[in-house]
Amino acid sequence: MASTLGNYAQDLLKGTSVIPYTSVGITQITDTADTNARRKVLGAYTKWCGLTGLRDAQVAVDPGLSTIKIGFAASELIHGAERPDRVLVGVNCSGPDKDKEHVGAENNHRKDFYVALLESGDIVCGSVNGHEFSYIKPDIRELYRLTTTNSRDSQFRSYEELPKGLLLFANEETRQRGIELNVFERVENIDDIITSPPDVPHVVEVDNFQNPKICTTPEYLDFLRGQEGRNVQIAFGRQSLELGFDPKEDFGAEFPAQVTASFFEAPVGTNILTTRSSSTLTRGQAVPMLATLRANPALTDPAYPVPQVGAPVRIAPLGP
Numbered sequence: 001m002a003s004t005l006g007n008y009a010q011d012l013l014k015g016t017s018v019i020p021y022t023s024v025g026i027t028q029i030t031d032t033a034d035t036n037a038r039r040k041v042l043g044a045y046t047k048w049c050g051l052t053g054l055r056d057a058q059v060a061v062d063p064g065l066s067t068i069k070i071g072f073a074a075s076e077l078i079h080g081a082e083r084p085d086r087v088l089v090g091v092n093c094s095g096p097d098k099d100k101e102h103v104g105a106e107n108n109h110r111k112d113f114y115v116a117l118l119e120s121g122d123i124v125c126g127s128v129n130g131h132e133f134s135y136i137k138p139d140i141r142e143l144y145r146l147t148t149t150n151s152r153d154s155q156f157r158s159y160e161e162l163p164k165g166l167l168l169f170a171n172e173e174t175r176q177r178g179i180e181l182n183v184f185e186r187v188e189n190i191d192d193i194i195t196s197p198p199d200v201p202h203v204v205e206v207d208n209f210q211n212p213k214i215c216t217t218p219e220y221l222d223f224l225r226g227q228e229g230r231n232v233q234i235a236f237g238r239q240s241l242e243l244g245f246d247p248k249e250d251f252g253a254e255f256p257a258q259v260t261a262s263f264f265e266a267p268v269g270t271n272i273l274t275t276r277s278s279s280t281l282t283r284g285q286a287v288p289m290l291a292t293l294r295a296n297p298a299l300t301d302p303a304y305p306v307p308q309v310g311a312p313v314r315i316a317p318l319g320p
Contacts, residue, residue: 067130240310
């Protein structure tokens, strides 16, 4: 195996005057990430990092327009290989309005925020309007309700409430005082609040090259591994599972793909479904990815219809 800089990094640092510190990455993934909103969110985190004594944190704001997209992105930050020592994630999404009869304070985008302390010590805080916490659910050690969450629109809560809630919980002293004052109310049964990911294969991300990543159950992943080297027929649902889509109907046109264990095990022009990608879920579970092998993927389209995040995926054996 060729040597990389990573092989030498510790040797290069050894004996130098460099003083390491605990790196902290803060990312807010939100459905209100336009330029003006982003400035306000970043300003709020800078302010509350100072007030809670959190130094040298790197802050980012990423857009996410569905709870499935946001939930998977949060999982990526937690389980990524090249991650900071400590990860703090804010999640914010108004979610789809499924109950048109309720408005105002009872509307689903005005529910309380929740804060999850993970087994790793990382923290996720924000809205629960679908699947924001679903993909890190097995990692949750403790879950709390933020009882002081205001009833303003998602746009305002994303910078008025979320940064301070996340950072006050991240500081152990203010967290303990918040628990004592019932600002952070312990949730005894996580299943009452946090749903699991959909139990059918579904798209969780579409990257810049239009390659969809697909979340499956561990059992379905075993089925796909059993198909490696074979051809399958794939179809995407026309709507997201998040909108109450029935995964038994309304799929688009089918197309063939070859199941492979890695990305480059087929000729250019072939649709491949790899049984693993650069992403992993909790406990190292692999995330399959679909792609058309192209000489220049940035300038050419894939040979399949590009799905939306949340679309169910139907995969059937096609034969040898």
